[in-house]
Amino acid sequence: MVPDNVVETASLTGPAVDARTSPGKSAQAYAAALLDTPQQWPAGAPGADPRPVRSVGVIGAGLMASQLALVFAKQLGVPVLITDLSQAKVDGALGWIAAHLEKLVSRGQLSETAARDLGSLVHGTVDKREYRDCDVVIEAVFEELAVKRAVFAEIEPLLRTDALLLTNTSSLSVTAMGHGLAHPERLVGLHFFNPVAVLPLVEIISTENNDDVSVATACSLARLLGKTAVLVKDTPGFVVNRILTRLFCELLQVIDDGTDIELADHALDPLGLPMTPLTLLGFIGPAVQLHICEAMHAAYPDRFYVSSSLAVIADARLRGYLANSGTVLPEAAALLPAADAGGSVPAPDTEAIRTGILDALAEEVGLMLAEKVVAGPAEVDLCMLLGANFPQHQGGLTPLLDKSGASRRVWGRDFHPGSGFAG
Template sequence: MTVVHATDLEVTDLGTVLVLTLAPEDGADRPCTLGERGLTNLRAALTAARDRAEEGHLAAVVLTGTGRTFLAGADLRAIRAARDETEARRLARLGHEVVAAIADLPVPTLAHLNGAALGGGLEMALACDYRTAGHNVRAIGLPETYLGLVPGWGGCTFLPRLVGPEAALEIIIDNPSRNNRLLDAPAALAAGLVDVVLPGPDAAPADAGAHDVAGAGAGEDVLFPRGSVALPRAVLEWLRQAVDGQVPVARRVERPTGPHPADPADDAEWLAAVDRRRDFVHARAAGGAAAPEHALRAVAASRTRSRAESFAVEDEALVHLVVTDALRASLYAFDLLGHRARRPAGRPEGVPAREIRSVGVAGAGLMAGQLALLLARSLRVPVTMRDLDDERARRGLAAVHDEVERQRARGRISDAGAARLRELVRVTTDVADLAGADLVVEAVFEELAVKQRVFAELEGVVGADTVLATNTSALSVSAMAAPLIHPERVVGLHFFNPVAQMPLVEVVRAAQTDDVAYSTAFAVAQACRKTAVAVADAPGFVVNRLLVRLLGEVLGALEDGTTVAEADRALVPMGLPMGPFQLLQLVGPAVAEHVLRTLRHDLGERYPDSPGLARVVREGRSFVTGAGRPTAASPVDPAIGELFGARRVARPLDAAGLLERVRRALAEETALLLDDSVVAGAEDVDVAMVLGAGWPLHNGGLTPYLDRTGTSEAVLGRRFHEPGVASLPQ
């Protein structure tokens, strides 16, 4: 529970400033959130502050947090506990009561963002007159639509008035859809979200009580209460100057209380910002993600309405979303990504990882270069790529240097950091140059015989303790290791493409992999800030096994006579990041055909052969039109259908029939890989599909979606999860 510590500070030329510090009840170093009790505590503190201000005893009120958090938003446990609309409405209205109490205080108010300000926490800050932020704050935003909610405590009402509708909708809708992108303090300043960025404090023990800061130096901090918080002196000095009008504070429009007067210029900007996002939110809603559409409606509605009317619109949106299975699935997945990332199931307990002082990468192609750069940047050790000839090696190193330069030009690394990376990544054609590596990652052509030859060559030169890893996406790691003298040191480290962006690593334990090699693989994934999922050595592991099964069903339907148009719209209700044809083109038809054939050989005829896909590869055709890397928006080429139809049936599936076929196939394949103990449980399937395949959070990953659609019980006679785990309680 969040409690509120009240401290009076006497500020020269301003008067008594009441600082309300939000802190965990037990004093632990954890992010503060607001449930019903925390909101009640804050409301009580604000009521007392209002009374004192009305009596003339306060000059201003400051809200701040503790540790690395201002406020991390609403307590998701409280949201999950709401079983019906009545409970959801009570929480929504209580949040609105608190932000209204902040906004209506009769003295100037300031929120100092000492740390993360997210969701409902940021909405509390938006209700204040001013906002300051510490220079090192890195997490500011409204992630509600990412989770399946809306900014329902004033965010859709206050933010457009503060920063304008375009910037507000970027924060409310666009950023959450970009893998929950957040703002750091400088970006929040540029957006107009905060008024100034100030140096952060250096906390030190101090006694509670009132403090006179009149004599404090500009660089000193005011410490309170019980030594738990340090408020930068600069915050109070800036507040004094802002109240006196000595520093300019830009505002688009005053916060709404009564109806907003019509302004043609403002209306045009507002309507344009909303219209630009209509197609996007409609598409998300068609895929099962209703939250962005509700948020857009709430922002649009707040254009001319009073604060109370706008709050009522937010209440209705929030109440509607809270009592849906989609939200519960989203919260299940969100919690899962957090704790599974910290403690992946299957990581050896108490087994120290091998110290990595240098790394080798077998290969210098695209994937090898991405791995080399990631490992150099993450582990901060020398990385040597090795390829067969000087030309390949030169191209590989040039590609790494080009990427380093792109990162430097975008401001993601400094000049010094770029120079350091260029020094760390080297290239060679002599395998002996990998002799001193503690870890060598193989990233060569996806053929078993080729990889076996590479490992045999490496074993002849590396040390006895060197860990050998393969980045294979589907081949047997055990088969690669079997011919070696020491197969126990071989492990799978399946990074996804593009390596820098994709957050998942499948850590594959082969038949003879020992605990040290396996623990080292997890440590490397953690150092690279990736989420690791422990998988057994089985064909396709998890992500590719399921994705290829999905694509195989689509291709199989095309061979049966389903039209390209029907197949293209069939999977829209699943809300996937891109359609099957865009995905096939992104993977590459040749790669897709190779993996489909491999899994058909290893797992059986439920992975269908596709003569049409073979023709696509042979004739150099594309599933989509347009040049460049395929995206979700790439138009599908309807003419590609002429290559399929090798097994036409009398009544081919329409879109609804194909969707059902894909769902049933995924339920079957998921059950089979769980029965084979490829992963520890359904939770790992969901982590893998969310992080490795972009499976929607509002689906909870894969298994809650199969439960919610009734597919699990129809195919398997059982659910993957009990009701209430990733759905509304029954």
């Protein structure tokens, strides 16, 4: 969810003190320790022997699929097959890959020989029967459950029974995606972040249907790709999108209630996030974020709010709330009610907005840990550091929630008791 032009640069009642959060360790040192072994085997992953990966298939020929194909070829050095509904789309993906390789050569980041060798590993077709020789097949099609289920229903009969099926979904249920498959145990979520070659995080989404070998193969594949993998339980939004969407929902509800847009958007500035929430929303796109908010609201209606202002802006096909300058887009301001300066209820100040958002995030993290979505707070922080560029000096997210007092306000205790993060 973090754009490439900006990226260049266990449970709540678990163990009280982690080795990485020993008393007196700073949040920045904690984050550094988390990131010190970035390609370690994910916490909670099975110890089964993974299957070898000698060829990969990519379903789809859009930008994400093209990025995936190139990363697989470059990191694994194996043949990669791309398919789509039309040869024109397939040719478009191959053209993007060739152009990207040329760009790397022009920058001196790749030799002409290496670029030629990489390009020769990727080929495309509209004949999906060619997937029969692939060890791994990953879909990167439109983010709609019915579409993905239809794709897998078509592909599965063409594959070997030991081939691993992967979905790059960012928030949809992997379990639901596997309904109707002959072998749902081999369907695993492998959520890459955009841009694929830059962002190091991969969320590996396991389901109750998975066998250990399939999950172990997905974990091994992530490591071979040079990614840091976090094993995530199959729940709506997984980790990064669930947390970021809760943040968006809280902020947009404040705006819908009449608070000045720029004041609300800059309320989190003291936290040192890589950009303001509404700047990020502009990169994601209002329609995409509205779709995610609606999906999360359907799953958790008491905590995830669907913003009326976001719906209006998405319907008008605006780029977001903000212009490129960071000021409120005049077209957006014209569509939204003006802030009520003379209202009977005083508008919240930036501190109150910030406190409300941090408390909401503390609630969400605590619920995720209680649901065992991830092994512990460290995995939440890895996700937010590597998938959303949360600042290392804050330790990611959970040390920040402890330091701000949000953890204690919501849960009556810190996520890292005894660490000293809370001061």
